[in-house]
Amino acid sequence: MRRPSVRHTRAALSGAAVLGLALSATACGGGASAGGGKQALSGQTLTVAGVWTGVEQQNFKKVLDGFSEKTGAKVVFSSTGDNVSTVVGSQIEGGNAPDVVMVPQVGVLQQFAKKGWLAPLSAEIGAEAKQNFAQVWKDYGTVGKTYYGLYFKASHKSTVWYSPEAFSQAGVKPAKTYQEMLKSGRTLSDSGVPAFSVAGEAGWPLTDWFENIYLSQAGQEKYDQLAAHKIPWTDASVVKALTTLGKLFGDKNLVAGGGSGALRTDFPESVQQVFGPEQKAAMVYEGDFVSALVTDELHKKVGQDAKFFPFPSVDGGKAPVVSGGDAAVVLKAGKNKKAAMELVKYLGTPEASAIWAKAGGYISPNKKVPASAYHDEVTRNAAKSLTGAGNSVRFDMSDQAPAAFGGTQGAGEWKLLQDFLRDPSDPKGTAQKLEAAAAKAYGK
Numbered sequence: 001m002r003r004p005s006v007r008h009t010r011a012a013l014s015g016a017a018v019l020g021l022a023l024s025a026t027a028c029g030g031g032a033s034a035g036g037g038k039q040a041l042s043g044q045t046l047t048v049a050g051v052w053t054g055v056e057q058q059n060f061k062k063v064l065d066g067f068s069e070k071t072g073a074k075v076v077f078s079s080t081g082d083n084v085s086t087v088v089g090s091q092i093e094g095g096n097a098p099d100v101v102m103v104p105q106v107g108v109l110q111q112f113a114k115k116g117w118l119a120p121l122s123a124e125i126g127a128e129a130k131q132n133f134a135q136v137w138k139d140y141g142t143v144g145k146t147y148y149g150l151y152f153k154a155s156h157k158s159t160v161w162y163s164p165e166a167f168s169q170a171g172v173k174p175a176k177t178y179q180e181m182l183k184s185g186r187t188l189s190d191s192g193v194p195a196f197s198v199a200g201e202a203g204w205p206l207t208d209w210f211e212n213i214y215l216s217q218a219g220q221e222k223y224d225q226l227a228a229h230k231i232p233w234t235d236a237s238v239v240k241a242l243t244t245l246g247k248l249f250g251d252k253n254l255v256a257g258g259g260s261g262a263l264r265t266d267f268p269e270s271v272q273q274v275f276g277p278e279q280k281a282a283m284v285y286e287g288d289f290v291s292a293l294v295t296d297e298l299h300k301k302v303g304q305d306a307k308f309f310p311f312p313s314v315d316g317g318k319a320p321v322v323s324g325g326d327a328a329v330v331l332k333a334g335k336n337k338k339a340a341m342e343l344v345k346y347l348g349t350p351e352a353s354a355i356w357a358k359a360g361g362y363i364s365p366n367k368k369v370p371a372s373a374y375h376d377e378v379t380r381n382a383a384k385s386l387t388g389a390g391n392s393v394r395f396d397m398s399d400q401a402p403a404a405f406g407g408t409q410g411a412g413e414w415k416l417l418q419d420f421l422r423d424p425s426d427p428k429g430t431a432q433k434l435e436a437a438a439a440k441a442y443g444k
Contacts, residue, residue, distance in 0.1 A: 039071060039072035040071055040072070040342075041071040041072050041073035041338075041339050041342065042071075042072030042073070043072065044072075044073045044074070044336060044339050045073070045074045045075075045076065045336070046073050046074070046075045046076070046099050046100070046336050046339045046340060046343060047075075047076050047077075047078070047098040047099050047100070047334070047335075047336075048064065048075060048076070048077045048078075048098055048099065048100045048101070048102070048343070049077070049078050049079070049080050049084075049087070049088065049091075049098040049100070049101045049102070050077070050079065050080065050084075050101065050102030050104075050326065051079065051080055051081065051082060051084060051102070051104050051326075052079060052102070053079050053081075055361070056361065057077065057079060059355075059356050059359045059361065059362065060077065060102075060356065061077055062355050062356065062359065063347070063352050063355045063356055064077060064343075066346075066351070066352060066355050067342075067343055067346045067352070070346070071339075071342060071346075073339050073342075073343075075343070078098070080101075084101070084103060084104065084105075084108055085108050085111055085112070088101055088112070088117070088331070089115075092117060092331070092333045095333075097331045097333035097334050097335075098331060098334060099330065099331060099334035099335065099336050099337070099339065099340040099343075100328055100329065100330055100331070100334070100340045100343055100344060101328075101329050101331060102152065102153075102326045102327070102328055103149060103326065103327045103328075103329050104324075104325075104326045105324075105399045105400075105407075106140055106395050106399060106400045107399060107400055107401065107402065107403070107406075109140075109141065109143070109148065109149045109327055109329060110143050112148075112329060113143035113144075113146070113148050114143070116332070117331055117332060117333065118143075118148045118149075118329050118330065118331065118332065119148075119330040119331065119332045119334075119337060119340075120146045120147060120148060121141075121147050121148060121149075121150060121330065121341070121344060122341050122345070124341075124345060125147075125150060125341065125344055125345045125348060126138075126147050128345055128348040128349070129141075129147070129150055129348055131368070132348055132349070132350065132366045132367060132368045133151065133348075133365055133366060133367065134365070134367065134387070134389075134390045134391050134393065135391055136390070136391045136392075136393050136394075137151045137325075137365050137393075140325075140327070140395050141327050148329050148330075149327030149328065149329045150327060150328045150344050150347060150348050151325045151326070151327045151328075151365050152325075152326055152327065152328050152347045152348075152352070152353070152364070153325055153326040153356075153362060153363070153364065154323050154324065154325040154326075154363050154364065154365040154386060155287045155288055155289060155323060155324045155325065155363065156287055156288040156321070156323060156363060156382045156383075156385060156386045157208055157211075157212075157286070157287040157288075157322040157323055157324060157396060158212055158287075158310060158311040158319070158320050158321050158322050158385075159285075159286070159287060159288055159290070159308040159309075159310065159311065159382060159385075160174075160175075160181070160283055160284075160285045160308055160309050160310070160311055160312075161271070161274065161275075161283065161284050161285070161286070161290045161294075161306055161307070161308045162174065162274070162282055162283045162284075162306075162307060162308065162309065163274055163275065163279065163282050163283075163305070163306070164304075164305070164306075164307055165305075166188060166191075166193050166279065166282035167184075167188075167282065169191060169193075170184075170187050170188045170190075170191040170193070170282070171187070172184040172187050172188060174307075174309030175309065175312045176312055176313065177312045177313050177314070178213070178216075178244065178312050178313065178314040178315070180312065181312050182247060182248060182251075182254065185248075185251075185253075185254045185282075185283070186251075186253060186254070188282045188283075189253040189254065193279060193280075193281065193282045194253065194254065194255065194256040194257075194280065194281045194282070195253070195254045195255070195256075195281065195282055195283055196248070196254055196255050196256065196281055196282075196283050196284065196285065197255075197256045197262075197265060197269075197270040197271075197273035197274050197280065197281035197283070197284045198249075198255050198256070198262040198265065198270065198284075198285075198421070199262070199265050199266060199267040199269070199270035199284075199286070200259070200262035200263040200264075200265055200418055200421045201262075201263055201264055201265055201266045202266050202267045203409060203410075203414030203415065203417070203418055204398070204407075204414060205267060205270070205285070205286055206414070206417035206418060206420075206421060207396075207397070207398040207406065207413055207414065207417060208285070208286065208287070208322065208396070209245060209285060209417075210241060210242070210245055210417060211223075211320075211322050211394075211396065211397045211398070212285075212311045212320045212322055213241045213244050213245050213314050213320075214226070214237070214238070214241040214397075215317075215320035215321075215322060215394055216311075216312075216313050216314040216315075216317035216318060216319060216320040217237070217240065217241055217244060217314040217315050217317050218237040218240070218241060218317075219317060219318075220392065220394065222235075222237050223394050223397065224394070226238065226397065227394075227395075227397045227400045227401070228400070229401075229438055229439075229442045229444070232435045232438075232439075233431050233432075233434035233435035233438050234428075234431050234432055234435045235431075238431045238434070239427050239428050239431045242420065242424075242427035242430055242431060243427045244314060244315070245420075245424070246420070246424030246425075246427055249262075249420065249421050249424045250424040250425070256273055256280050256281040257280075259421045259422045259423070259424075260422065262421055263418060263421060263422060267286065268293060268297070270284050270286070271284055271286075271290055271293045271294065271298070272293075272297075272298060274306075275294050275298050275300050275305065275306050276298055285311065287324075288308075288363060288378075288379065288382040289361075290306075290308070291306070291376075291378055291379065292360075292361055294306045302376065302378045303376065303377055303378050307378075308378070308382075310385060318392065320394070321385065321386060321389035321392055321393045321394070322393075322394055322395075322396055322397075323365070323386060323393050323394070323395060323396065324395065324396045324399055325365060325395070328343070328344045328347050329344075330344060348366070349366075350364075350366055350368040350369045350370070350373075353366050353369045353373070354369055354370070354373040357369060357373040357374045357375065357379075357383075358373060358374075358375060359375065360375035360376065360379065361375075362375075362379075363379065363382055363383045363386060364383065364387075365386065365387065365393075366387075367387040369383070369387075371383070371384060398413055398414075401413070401438070401441065401442075402441040402442060404440070404441040405437055405438050405440075405441035405442070406441075411437075412437045412438075412441060413434060413437065413438075416430060416433050416434050416437060417430075419433075
């Protein structure tokens with residue numbers, strides 16, 4: 001149910017960020033095990049599954065190597081590809097279920113729990129999580145009142161990336177409010193560079209645009225209600241957010257190529273339009289993973305040629321922090337539950353996160369990970385912003401929805417927001433269509 005285009009893009013970009021770097025294969029610390037003894041799991045084998053491929057997989061394996069060094073356990077990782085629930089379900093039915101799965105979506109974690117596939121995490125892991133993470137991350141790993149998933153990797157999806165050169169030439173600065181951002185955008189346009197490159201062809205970036213505006217404008221309580229479909233998409237708060245978004249989408253001076261041009265722009269191209277050899281826009285909104293594409297594919301220096309500012313506040317609301325993430329869960333059908341719990345406990349430590357943080361292409365929701373652990377200053381700042389938001393962080397709304405509504409190309413929210421990008425003149429009508437699609441997907 002994970003959005004394939006997102007996963008593939010992010011996997012490629014995160015991998016691109018670390019190609020050519022000297023990656024440390026040595027874990028921090030000495031020989032004590034995650035459980036306190038020395039080589040306490042020597043001779044045991046543990047299986048782990050997750051969506052990661054390429055360099056992301058290589059870097060996660062370095063984390064697993066750290067666990068092996070401390071405990072003596074052999075850890076075997078296999079990639080599920082994007083269809084995590086389908087692959088894991090088949091493995092369970094076939095009697096070869098992995099011990100631990102890295103689940104990339106709240107909705108999938110909830111699905112696994114409701115199917116009875118998950119073992120509750122130990123009280124020890126819960127205590128570790130309480131010390132190292134904001135409560136919101138534990139809440140997203142909880143179904144009912146049972147804690148099943150420890151979030152190990154996160155993305156910061158409230159970052160607006162910009163060309164410092166374009167800003168300097170136009171005499172504008174990073175905006176603090178949405179209105180300021182639109183005003184700066186018009187100044188940029190007057191200077192000869194359209195304000196935004198919008199990845200309309202992909203669909204999913206449009207949901208992220210909406211979510212940031214909605215979270216800031218409507219607030220956390222409304223966001224949670226809409227994410228759970230406890231209020232309809234015809235709610236006045238949704239119409240207001242769409243109206244606000246439409247002020248940007250409907251202004252041809254703000255969007256490179258206008259709505260029709262944006263609908264022909266995929267995500268990598270949207271980044272290239274800002275930071276590539278032929279500049280076609282001054283800003284692109286998307287998550288921290290933009291930095292990887294800028295660094296490797298476009299050979300620009302993040303922090304110098306490309307910078308970001310936090311997605312600005314809307315109508316006096318709090319600046320939004322929207323995130324995504326991957327949670328470690330233990331399967332009941334796994335063959336080594338004790339070792340699985342020890343691994344999840346280890347993943348909750350700052351030490352485990354620091355291994356991947358050093359390699360790059362990674363942010364941890366663990367607030368105890370030192371800033372010095374991160375590969376570069378930009379990632380450091382993104383991580384600081386994410387953990388500094390504490391319980392204000394909200395998980396990507398479309399990733400919490402049924403895939404038929406929030407995660408399918410050419411359908412549901414993606415398609416309807418693409419239609420809205422093409423013609424944002426009827427926010428109320430779009431809200432009605434969104435509610436009809438959501439009601440069908442949620443079975444109401």
